[in-house]
Amino acid sequence: MKIEYFHASKHGNGAKVAEEFQRQMAAKGVTVNVHHVKHAKPKEIPPADLYVFGSPGRFGKPIGDMRGFLKKANLPSGVKYAVLVTELAPEPEKAIRIPTSEEELGKCQRVIPVINEMLQEKGLVKVAEGKIFVTGIKGPLEPNWQKEVEAFVAKIPISP
């Protein structure tokens, strides 16, 4: 089984998540090729059994680089994908407040839904989705983030 993983990490947290995913999958005998979208050609995506897309959040959406990449991406209809994003950990004490300003509204999270919409329009089939939280605006990753990656890995169907 071969996985191609495309991410758009800006501050390095998502890149670490991609590396950890690659490491855990290697232990299961699965090859994962990791690419930053900035260095990947959306029209020349290598064939794979599964594609993973990883993006940080930006004002409730995937970062622009990822949206641009997905818009142009030449991906075969019917192929499987999974999405693993990094998002700012919710603050429970603020959870019941109703957003009033444009800035606050921007915090409404649609990072995974936007990725799903863009890929499903192209006919891709979702097999898993997951979030790894960061505790500050630019990181670091939440404690035990490797365990969260493990939980995501467990959702990926592995074929021989």
Ligand SMILES: Cc1cc2nc3c(=O)[nH]c(=O)nc-3n(C[C@H](O)[C@H](O)[C@H](O)COP(=O)(O)O)c2cc1C
């Ligand atoms: C300008 C800006 C806007 C952000 N907006 C969001 C957001 O809407 N939702 C969210 O979960 N995180 C948001 N974040 C935090 C990112 O999720 C965080 O920077 C990212 O997950 C870190 O991953 P990276 O190191 O791979 O870039 C924002 C960060 C910046 C700098």
